[in-house]
Amino acid sequence: MINMFDKIDLYKKALDWAWERNKIVSNNIANADTPGYKAKDLNFRAFLLRTLNQEESLELVTTNEKHIKENSSNQDNSIEVLDSSLQMRLDQNTVDIEQEMGKLLQNSLYFDGVSLQLSREINKWKTVIKEGR
Amino acid sequence: MGMFDAINISSSALAAQRVRMDVIAQNIANANTTRTESGQPYRRKVVVFEERKQSFADILDQKISEVQTPSFGGVRVKAILEDPSPFKRVYDPTHPDADQNGYVNYPNVDIVTEMVNMIEASRSYEANVTALNITKSMISRTFEIGK
Numbered sequence: 001m002i003n004m005f006d007k008i009d010l011y012k013k014a015l016d017w018a019w020e021r022n023k024i025v026s027n028n029i030a031n032a033d034t035p036g037y038k039a040k041d042l043n044f045r046a047f048l049l050r051t052l053n054q055e056e057s058l059e060l061v062t063t064n065e066k067h068i069k070e071n072s073s074n075q076d077n078s079i080e081v082l083d084s085s086l087q088m089r090l091d092q093n094t095v096d097i098e099q100e101m102g103k104l105l106q107n108s109l110y111f112d113g114v115s116l117q118l119s120r121e122i123n124k125w126k127t128v129i130k131e132g133r
Numbered sequence: 134m135g136m137f138d139a140i141n142i143s144s145s146a147l148a149a150q151r152v153r154m155d156v157i158a159q160n161i162a163n164a165n166t167t168r169t170e171s172g173q174p175y176r177r178k179v180v181v182f183e184e185r186k187q188s189f190a191d192i193l194d195q196k197i198s199e200v201q202t203p204s205f206g207g208v209r210v211k212a213i214l215e216d217p218s219p220f221k222r223v224y225d226p227t228h229p230d231a232d233q234n235g236y237v238n239y240p241n242v243d244i245v246t247e248m249v250n251m252i253e254a255s256r257s258y259e260a261n262v263t264a265l266n267i268t269k270s271m272i273s274r275t276f277e278i279g280k
């Protein structure tokens with residue numbers, strides 16, 4: 001039997017990620033004038049891996065030894081990552097305010113989208129419980 | 134995972150930018166002050182920001198929660214320092230604070246620099262207000278889940 005809350009839990013985790021990311025991007029914007037501050041971001045893959053149950057692995061499945069294995073050592077599994085693509089200013093600060101505002105907007109739209117889907121999922125179950133009435 | 138963490142982060146930045154604005158206003162106000170309490174001309178003040186470290190409660194929360202997420206505290210004013218650059222020397226023998234050669238030391242305040250810094254501070258303030266509003270809309274969105 002399917003677990004009625006499986007999908008709801010998944011949406012919840014996506015919302016958690018967006019919520020944490022909003023905090024990190026807000027912190028980047030707050031520290032836009034702090035000398036030596038390095039812009040940070042949240043790694044979606046690592047966050048999902050750590051919040052999902054251990055049996056649900058995101059690793060590639062290989063059935064033959066000649067299959068190319070996913071190089072897991074190459075993957076950055078830390079939740080918090082430094083954004084190295086940005087250019088450093090003279091005061092060693094890497095915050096790019098335009099990029100951070102863009103991220104903030106993206107993240108908030110993502111959050112709205114996921115919470116809307118979550119509402120619809122809940123309403124579906126409400127319909128089921130009310131026997132379609 | 135505190136509900137108002139992001140709001141606290143943005144508001145710490147608003148407070149820090151306000152302090153910066155206050156110091157800039159002080160610099161502009163004293164751009165021609167040749168005599169302060171110490172007897173010297175006014176020295177330009179500079180605000181130094183620092184990333185605010187998380188409190189003990191934050192670290193404890195983080196260790197208790199099952200998912201190890203980074204925790205942030207925003208920004209704070211580390212110090213208000215004096216600009217050590219030399220004073221502006223102006224030849225004005227009629228000035229009461231002139232030395233024996235007729236030169237007066239004026240504060241090392243450059244009005245143009247202060248105005249530019251002021252614009253920068255107000256833009257940073259605006260960016261943080263936007264971040265605050267986005268966090269607000271995200272919180273009110275969570276209240277509507279299931280409606």
